[in-house]
Amino acid sequence: MEAKSPSECPNTVTVRRNPHRRARPTPSASINPNPNAQNPNMKREISSFPIQDILAMEIPQKNPPEPPAPATSEDLKVYLRIRPIVTLKPNTKDQKIFRQRQKNAWPQNPSSKNNSANVKKNNTTTTTSSSNEVCIDVNDSHSVTLSPPASLQDSKRIKSEVYEGFSHVFASDSTQNEVFEKMVKPLVDDFLNGKSGLLAALGPSGSGKTHTVFGTPREPGMVHLALKQIFKEAQQCGSKLTREFKVSVFEIYSDRGKGEKISDLSPDGGDLSMQQATIKGLQEVAISSAAQAESLIACAMLKRTTAMTNTNSQSSRSQCIINIHSFVRDPDVEPNNAVLTIVDLAGAEREKRTGNQGSRLIESNFINNTSMVFGLCLRSLLEHQSNPKKPLKMHFKNSMLTRYLRDYLEGKRRMTLILTVKPGEHDYSDTSYLLRQASPFMKIKFTNVEEPSMFLNKRNIEMLPRVEQAKKMKCSGRYAKTEEGKSVRDEHPLLPKVTKRIYTSDSVCAALVKPDSIDLPRERNHQVMQNFAKALWNVLKQYKEKLMVAEREIQGLNEIIGNEKTRYFKLEKELKDFKSYCSCSMENSTVSTLVNIDTKSKALDPRCHNDFEPGNDQDVFAEAPECNTTQKFDGTPGHDQNIIFEIEESAHFLNLKASECDGSPRKDREATPKKCDSTPIQDQNVIYEIKEKDHFLNLKAFECDGSPRKDQGATKKYDYTLGHDQHVFSQIKEKDHFLNLKASECNGSPRKDQCATKKCDYTLGHDQNVFFQIEEKDHFLNLKAPECNGSPKKDRGATKNCDYTTGNDQYVFSQTEEHVHSLNRRASECDGSPKKYQDVVTKKSLDPSVSPKDVASIQKCNLDVPESELLSDSSCKPLNVLKPKRRLLPASSTLLRDIPLGIEDESEKPKGNRGAKKSAADETKRTQGSISLLRLLQSNLHV
Numbered sequence: 001m002e003a004k005s006p007s008e009c010p011n012t013v014t015v016r017r018n019p020h021r022r023a024r025p026t027p028s029a030s031i032n033p034n035p036n037a038q039n040p041n042m043k044r045e046i047s048s049f050p051i052q053d054i055l056a057m058e059i060p061q062k063n064p065p066e067p068p069a070p071a072t073s074e075d076l077k078v079y080l081r082i083r084p085i086v087t088l089k090p091n092t093k094d095q096k097i098f099r100q101r102q103k104n105a106w107p108q109n110p111s112s113k114n115n116s117a118n119v120k121k122n123n124t125t126t127t128t129s130s131s132n133e134v135c136i137d138v139n140d141s142h143s144v145t146l147s148p149p150a151s152l153q154d155s156k157r158i159k160s161e162v163y164e165g166f167s168h169v170f171a172s173d174s175t176q177n178e179v180f181e182k183m184v185k186p187l188v189d190d191f192l193n194g195k196s197g198l199l200a201a202l203g204p205s206g207s208g209k210t211h212t213v214f215g216t217p218r219e220p221g222m223v224h225l226a227l228k229q230i231f232k233e234a235q236q237c238g239s240k241l242t243r244e245f246k247v248s249v250f251e252i253y254s255d256r257g258k259g260e261k262i263s264d265l266s267p268d269g270g271d272l273s274m275q276q277a278t279i280k281g282l283q284e285v286a287i288s289s290a291a292q293a294e295s296l297i298a299c300a301m302l303k304r305t306t307a308m309t310n311t312n313s314q315s316s317r318s319q320c321i322i323n324i325h326s327f328v329r330d331p332d333v334e335p336n337n338a339v340l341t342i343v344d345l346a347g348a349e350r351e352k353r354t355g356n357q358g359s360r361l362i363e364s365n366f367i368n369n370t371s372m373v374f375g376l377c378l379r380s381l382l383e384h385q386s387n388p389k390k391p392l393k394m395h396f397k398n399s400m401l402t403r404y405l406r407d408y409l410e411g412k413r414r415m416t417l418i419l420t421v422k423p424g425e426h427d428y429s430d431t432s433y434l435l436r437q438a439s440p441f442m443k444i445k446f447t448n449v450e451e452p453s454m455f456l457n458k459r460n461i462e463m464l465p466r467v468e469q470a471k472k473m474k475c476s477g478r479y480a481k482t483e484e485g486k487s488v489r490d491e492h493p494l495l496p497k498v499t500k501r502i503y504t505s506d507s508v509c510a511a512l513v514k515p516d517s518i519d520l521p522r523e524r525n526h527q528v529m530q531n532f533a534k535a536l537w538n539v540l541k542q543y544k545e546k547l548m549v550a551e552r553e554i555q556g557l558n559e560i561i562g563n564e565k566t567r568y569f570k571l572e573k574e575l576k577d578f579k580s581y582c583s584c585s586m587e588n589s590t591v592s593t594l595v596n597i598d599t600k601s602k603a604l605d606p607r608c609h610n611d612f613e614p615g616n617d618q619d620v621f622a623e624a625p626e627c628n629t630t631q632k633f634d635g636t637p638g639h640d641q642n643i644i645f646e647i648e649e650s651a652h653f654l655n656l657k658a659s660e661c662d663g664s665p666r667k668d669r670e671a672t673p674k675k676c677d678s679t680p681i682q683d684q685n686v687i688y689e690i691k692e693k694d695h696f697l698n699l700k701a702f703e704c705d706g707s708p709r710k711d712q713g714a715t716k717k718y719d720y721t722l723g724h725d726q727h728v729f730s731q732i733k734e735k736d737h738f739l740n741l742k743a744s745e746c747n748g749s750p751r752k753d754q755c756a757t758k759k760c761d762y763t764l765g766h767d768q769n770v771f772f773q774i775e776e777k778d779h780f781l782n783l784k785a786p787e788c789n790g791s792p793k794k795d796r797g798a799t800k801n802c803d804y805t806t807g808n809d810q811y812v813f814s815q816t817e818e819h820v821h822s823l824n825r826r827a828s829e830c831d832g833s834p835k836k837y838q839d840v841v842t843k844k845s846l847d848p849s850v851s852p853k854d855v856a857s858i859q860k861c862n863l864d865v866p867e868s869e870l871l872s873d874s875s876c877k878p879l880n881v882l883k884p885k886r887r888l889l890p891a892s893s894t895l896l897r898d899i900p901l902g903i904e905d906e907s908e909k910p911k912g913n914r915g916a917k918k919s920a921a922d923e924t925k926r927t928q929g930s931i932s933l934l935r936l937l938q939s940n941l942h943v
């Protein structure tokens with residue numbers, strides 16, 4: 001067997017119901033290139049923003065971007081200065097105080113009195129070599145030897161220690177200028193070159209930190225010398241100063257144990273606050289000369305918090321910070337803004353030695369804590385640099401000073417330390433502790449690349465000069481505005497034509513500013529921005545026009561929607577009017593139909609005019625079409641069309657019936673409001689069935705072969721359930737139709753209807769079912785009327801075959817109708833006077849003594865209608881609606897010609913075969929049902 005592939009299978013047909021879909025364009029190309037094709041209103045297409053063109057045009061790639069400068073590391077510079085041993089002249093007041101302090105000093109070294117040979121004489125004081133013994137010896141300019149006192153060497157076997165690696169060791173006889181030249185002057189030079197730096201003085205209390213930083217009027221300190229050098233350098237650059245310097249001085253102190261506070265030491269300064277690493281409200285005093293700077297520093301020193309302790313007559317009780325800011329005035333000059341920070345820390349002190357108590361003791365704790373945190377930060381940095389796995393601990397958070405100096409303490413900026421020690425043997429512990437703690441800091445390295453976060457540091461930006469702020473903001477990509485409201489972009493480094501100097505070592509900003517973008521001509525940049533602005537303006541303009549067009553279109557659509565709504569309401573109103581018109585026309589048609597019926601019935605039989613009596617029975621018969629008509633407009637709107645159609649159709653049949661009917665229109669009108677409580681859902685079905693029945697009956701009317709037994713049998717099949725209005729109405733209409741047929745066929749007497757009408761007064765709640773029975777009987781009788789050969793007993797026997805189990809009343813009606821039927825039949829067959837016949841029959845029927853045979857004999861005597869007359873109209877033609885006078889008598893008469901004998905035989909045979917018992921039972925039934933009703937009929941007939 002050959003394996004067929006699915007594609008070769010002829011029976012497999014793949015039908016694609018939907019056409020192939022086109023691949024969707026990419027999101028970038030999903031924009032309709034020609035929106036005007038779909039929307040003619042969109043006449044203009046928005047052009048894309050020519051950002052690519054602008055960028056391609058404006059950025060020349062002349063020089064490749066320079067690689068970032070290699071990171072050069074620089075060790076932390078640590079200087080050591082040994083304070084000279086200060087001895088006061090005897091016989092002076094100060095000497096007494098000094099001696100008192102010496103008593104309180106710790107540790108006391110008794111042997112120090114005899115060891116004063118190694119202490120150099122101080123220029124400013126008179127030395128007494130007998131009481132001073134030094135513990136530190138200067139080996140060279142970079143190392144010292146710390147020798148413990150003899151007492152400690154003997155007891156604790158402490159040996160001398162050599163500390164080396166210092167940037168420079170300033171002996172006790174070193175001058176301020178020497179310190180400045182070797183330590184501060186390089187910082188100043190870097191500062192003038194735009195490098196920021198920090199100089200911090202560490203040491204125990206009274207070791208000469210303040211003396212080194214601020215000095216005295218005779219020996220000015222590093223601040224004065226630096227400022228002097230700065231202005232000296234600035235003046236050497238030219239007659240006109242291209243830079244501006246500002247100095248800010250503040251201190252961090254302990255407010256009697258309430259915490260750290262910041263105070264501005266400038267003449268107009270006050271208390272400051274610190275947020276994160278930013279000091280708020282710090283004043284920067286612009287200075288233009290060294291003398292002005294000295295005056296400012298002098299004022300600051302007067303405001304600084306100091307106190308006398310056992311170790312220092314004027315001990316500093318706060319951390320003092322001096323910032324010298326450099327600003328560039330000329331924009332053409334290279335922005336080398338930098339800040340030189342000098343910190344005079346309060347010296348750590350021992351409680352036993354200082355003898356502090358109370359607030360001084362609190363200040364001492366604060367001072368020691370700050371010094372400890374400062375040392376911990378540097379140690380953590382050292383450990384982190386030695387072993388990068390060790391995280392950099394956040395010791396800086398523990399004090400304001402370390403928070404302010406965070407960048408320096410994290411190795412992001414260059415810092416210089418100067419350690420001041422006292423050479424006395426009683427100062428061995430403090431000196432030893434300081435050297436052990438601070439000497440490792442010499443291994444700390446600072447890189448010349450600062451972290452990007454450095455530029456985002458608000459404190460740094462605020463503290464830096466304006467040009468440097470702009471530079472750093474540019475580096476961070478932010479175009480903020482300065483306090484003066486000037487756009488940073490105005491001072492952006494991209495704009496200057498030529499940069500005179502480029503930082504290469506320290507400032508990261510300089511490295512970032514340095515790339516090729518800084519070499520772009522200003523005009524080119526201006527052109528780029530101008531083109532960019534023009535393109536952006538055009539695009540926005542086009543979008544605006546498009547938006548206006550869209551708004552107009554939306555407005556037009558809204559107007560169209562409004563018109564459509566108005567039109568919809570008009571149509572809806574017309575529909576409602578049409579519905580109401582249909583209902584009215586239906587009523588009118590019904591009324592007119594009934595009026596026609598009434599008129600025609602009167603015309604057909606003038607006698608009924610005199611004998612006609614409106615009754616409830618006729619009202620009920622008229623309910624069926626009327627209720628249907630009324631209920632249709634109470635139903636759901638969605639079925640209006642069908643309902644209307646049915647109304648028309650029903651009306652048509654009603655007209656047909658009206659043309660044929662000899663009923664009473666007036667009764668129909670009266671019955672209309674009585675029954676309209678059927679559910680709307682059933683209305684449609686009801687109407688349909690009614691029509692169907694009508695139609696079927698009409699067809700039967702055309703094709704009737706005159707066999708009343710068939711109709712009777714068909715009628716019996718219906719299940720007449722009480723409460724089912726729909727079914728009942730259909731039956732009613734069906735019967736009504738047959739009544740109409742009867743009316744058209746019969747030239748009968750209105751007495752029959754009248755009799756039937758009277759029966760309905762005694763339905764006792766079973767009106768519908770009873771009416772049906774009445775109609776069925778009427779129908780049956782009517783059909784038989786033209787066919788009957790005047791044998792009432794036969795019909796009556798046929799009628800008895802019906803199984804009336806709905807109630808006694810119903811049975812009574814059937815019996816009554818049977819009698820009425822017999823009378824009608826005779827009326828249609830006889831050309832005699834119906835009134836006389838009616839009187840006779842009524843009297844005979846109401847008289848229980850009269851036997852059926854007597855009645856039949858009476859009927860036979862009256863049946864003298866010639867057959868030829870009946871056969872003359874025997875042609876069975878379609879029922880003409882417009883010709884209500886048409887008679888079906890000829891067809892019925894044709895049937896009568898064939899059936900009479902059979903009917904008589906069939907009616908008589910079963911009667912005879914059933915025997916006496918059954919006949920007796922029938923007689924009993926007839927008697928029970930008919931007696932009471934016949935009495936009522938009799939009374940009504942007499943009305």
Ligand SMILES: Nc1ncnc2c1ncn2[C@@H]1O[C@H](COP(=O)(O)OP(=O)(O)OP(=O)(O)O)[C@@H](O)[C@H]1O
Nearest residue numbers: 083084205206207208209210211312315316346347
């Ligand atoms: N190198 C020096 N030459 C001469 N005198 C000095 C020197 N260093 C310090 N002194 C003197 O020593 C005394 C104490 O000095 P200083 O106040 O500077 O110490 P300190 O370290 O600042 O103390 P504290 O931490 O308590 O403020 C001062 O009277 C000062 O004049």
